[in-house]
Amino acid sequence: MGNGSAHSGSTTFDVIVVGSGAGGLSLALNLADRASVAILTKRSLSDSNTSLAQGGIAAVLDPLQDDPEQHIADTLTAGAGLCRRDTVERVVHAGPAAIAQLRARGVMFDTDGHGQLHLTREGGHSARRVAHQADSTGFAIESALVQRVREHPNIAVFERHQAVDLITRARLARRAGRGTPGWKGDRVLGVYALDIGSDRVEAFGATVVCLATGGAGKIYLYTTNPDVATGDGVAMAWRAGAKVANMEFFQFHPTCLYHQQAKNFLISEALRGEGGILRNRKGEAFMPRFDPRKDLAPRDIVARAIDSQLKESGDECAYLDMTHLPADFLEAHFPMIHDRCMQLGIDMRSQPIPVVPAAHYQCGGVQVDADGQTSIDGLLAVGEVACTGLHGANRLASNSLLEAVVYAERAAAKALIVLDQRGSARELHVPAWDTGSATNPDEQVVVTQSWDEIRRLMWNYVGIVRSSRRLLRAQRRLQLIAQEVQQDWWRFYLTPDLIELRNITTVSLLVVESALARQESRGLHWSIDYPQTDDENWARDSVTVRSGS
Numbered sequence: 001m002g003n004g005s006a007h008s009g010s011t012t013f014d015v016i017v018v019g020s021g022a023g024g025l026s027l028a029l030n031l032a033d034r035a036s037v038a039i040l041t042k043r044s045l046s047d048s049n050t051s052l053a054q055g056g057i058a059a060v061l062d063p064l065q066d067d068p069e070q071h072i073a074d075t076l077t078a079g080a081g082l083c084r085r086d087t088v089e090r091v092v093h094a095g096p097a098a099i100a101q102l103r104a105r106g107v108m109f110d111t112d113g114h115g116q117l118h119l120t121r122e123g124g125h126s127a128r129r130v131a132h133q134a135d136s137t138g139f140a141i142e143s144a145l146v147q148r149v150r151e152h153p154n155i156a157v158f159e160r161h162q163a164v165d166l167i168t169r170a171r172l173a174r175r176a177g178r179g180t181p182g183w184k185g186d187r188v189l190g191v192y193a194l195d196i197g198s199d200r201v202e203a204f205g206a207t208v209v210c211l212a213t214g215g216a217g218k219i220y221l222y223t224t225n226p227d228v229a230t231g232d233g234v235a236m237a238w239r240a241g242a243k244v245a246n247m248e249f250f251q252f253h254p255t256c257l258y259h260q261q262a263k264n265f266l267i268s269e270a271l272r273g274e275g276g277i278l279r280n281r282k283g284e285a286f287m288p289r290f291d292p293r294k295d296l297a298p299r300d301i302v303a304r305a306i307d308s309q310l311k312e313s314g315d316e317c318a319y320l321d322m323t324h325l326p327a328d329f330l331e332a333h334f335p336m337i338h339d340r341c342m343q344l345g346i347d348m349r350s351q352p353i354p355v356v357p358a359a360h361y362q363c364g365g366v367q368v369d370a371d372g373q374t375s376i377d378g379l380l381a382v383g384e385v386a387c388t389g390l391h392g393a394n395r396l397a398s399n400s401l402l403e404a405v406v407y408a409e410r411a412a413a414k415a416l417i418v419l420d421q422r423g424s425a426r427e428l429h430v431p432a433w434d435t436g437s438a439t440n441p442d443e444q445v446v447v448t449q450s451w452d453e454i455r456r457l458m459w460n461y462v463g464i465v466r467s468s469r470r471l472l473r474a475q476r477r478l479q480l481i482a483q484e485v486q487q488d489w490w491r492f493y494l495t496p497d498l499i500e501l502r503n504i505t506t507v508s509l510l511v512v513e514s515a516l517a518r519q520e521s522r523g524l525h526w527s528i529d530y531p532q533t534d535d536e537n538w539a540r541d542s543v544t545v546r547s548g549s
């Protein structure tokens with residue numbers, strides 16, 4: 001199987017977690033007292049989408065002002081008919097315990113001065129229910145969990161280890177020339193990962209592998225996501241034959257800072273939750289024309305409204321106006337956003353913030369059951385990489401950190417059951433990576449060009465508003481790039497960029513093909529060719545599985 005830069009022996013653990021955001025770190029901590037756990041992460045432990053999350057984590061925490069049924073209803077409304085009700089109920093009811101667990105692990109949420117959590121509000125929520133630490137909630141969660149993980153003697157951390165592919169029983173059988181077994185009964189056996197420091201591909205064996213690799217915002221030219229968000233988990237799982245669902249539902253955050261020197265900087269929805277108003281260049285507050293919930297409508301609606309304003313006027317950005325709010329309130333609640341804007345010469349106390357929509361969250365992913373189990377035995381998935389049924393066709397703000405923490409608890413319980421049934425992986429020997437006849441890559445420019453091409457074509461052809469013609473164009477180009485990547489894969493030693501390029505190509509094709517298949521408009525998938533929602537034919541997930549892998 002595969003190609004790489006060197007041979008090496010294998011290392012085994014009970015559980016390998018790939019990725020190190022809130023889901024992966026929580027899962028490792030939940031398991032570490034009872035199993036040997038390794039975390040593989042391609043940069044440092046704290047490089048993740050979680051670290052950049054600003055707004056917070058939603059849960060019903062004030063029973064006098066809020067009710068789980070309301071949180072459930074808001075989530076279902078945002079999800080446009082595709083949420084799984086049982087998942088939504090499970091996650092919402094587990095919310096307060098998830099917050100308590102994070103606090104016990106050292107996350108310091110803001111309080112109101114009387115010891116009660118301060119709760120903010122975001123689009124689509126009918127009550128204040130978002131726990132936060134000012135406007136750096138993700139960073140607060142990530143830092144606390146990283147510290148707990150580093151202190152734990154039973155968690156081995158492999159930083160700068162980039163997962164390349166899953167090792168499964170079916171793949172090894174095929175490699176041994178025993179034909180391609182049917183996918184039923186397939187089982188995960190570990191992961192191949194490139195040690196970026198030594199350029200060697202190492203084999204890691206495990207009884208359970210949990211994908212916690214986050215999303216894929218980097219398939220788009222403009223995104224709020226960090227560089228690591230290249231869809232690695234979805235791509236690896238799909239290549240291994242796992243079911244993947246709802247990839248057409250890619251969420252665009254309405255308000256990313258529009259400034260030449262700012263890359264990926266989010267302007268949290270909490271600003272609108274606290275009274276921010278979107279205006280066009282003429283100063284008109286345009287959201288009332290689009291939805292009675294105005295600036296606090298769900299994200300799909302707000303992002304499309306901005307998109308239509310920009311297309312209509314030819315303007316480059318819209319504006320988020322906070323100037324009617326007291327300056328000391330803005331400084332206290334949004335210190336990080338205020339500082340960053342000031343560095344760029346934008347004073348939100350006295351001038352509106354220029355904003356544009358940008359790719360933010362992958363609502364689909366590797367399909368999992370109530371315990372985070374994918375369709376391949378022993379392969380679990382938590383967080384953005386997974387499709388649990390919570391988000392449906394559009395995610396409600398701040399539900400994702402909640403989902404990650406709740407499913408990390410459930411997946412840990414599942415992992416222990418698998419370990420009980422199957423025993424530790426200590427006896428497991430997975431074969432070393434085979435470099436074949438690979439050589440050093442001669443032209444990096446080929447990889448860079450394909451990266452740029454994909455991100456631009458996804459932005460232009462597979463964005464907020466879609467047409468079948470543009471999707472078909474995108475598909476043709478992506479198929480060509482996929483062929484070229486496949487050729488390079490066998491010819492050259494692996495590099496981090498080539499591994500990610502293969503993954504963004506796979507994930508982009510999954511998004512395009514799911515979007516082409518869904519002949520209706522719903523939630524985040526908006527097609528000018530099929531502008532109606534078609535409940536008769538499409539009130540269902542779009543599930544895809546690789547054929548003949």
Ligand code: SIN
Nearest residue numbers: 054055268269397398
């Ligand atoms: C935000 O702060 O607007 C992002 C929160 C989220 O995406 O859930």
